[in-house]
Amino acid sequence: MVKFKALQSAKVTEKVTEKVTKKVTDKTYGALTESEKKILEIADRLTVSRKTVSQKIKVLKDKGIISRVEAVV
The missing domain is CATH 1.20.5 (Single alpha-helices involved in coiled-coils or other helix-helix interfaces)
Structure with missing residues (x-):
């Protein structure tokens, strides 16, 4: 065998x-921030690591495709 x-x-x-x-x-x-929680949720849905999602988001930010927008209340 x-x-x-x-x-x-x-x-x-x-x-x-x-x-x-x-x-x-x-x-x-x-203990995570809301953005960190969102990254974990995205990683879970895509079945990839948190680090992969973070790296892809950084690339998109660097290219100006996405940006962070904060609401003023």
Whole structure:
């Protein structure tokens, strides 16, 4: 019988990453700013990392495609 250790290792790593990310996210979510919460929501919907979303947003800001707008109340 042939065992594929690399595939098993990748699955274990993925599961550990998911569990740790969920635990950290659950504990720290309340301390995040609204914009950080939005980034996490976008990352979750697109099934990509928070860092990926942040990097893409930075590129869009640098190109002038998007900008931050604050409401004055």
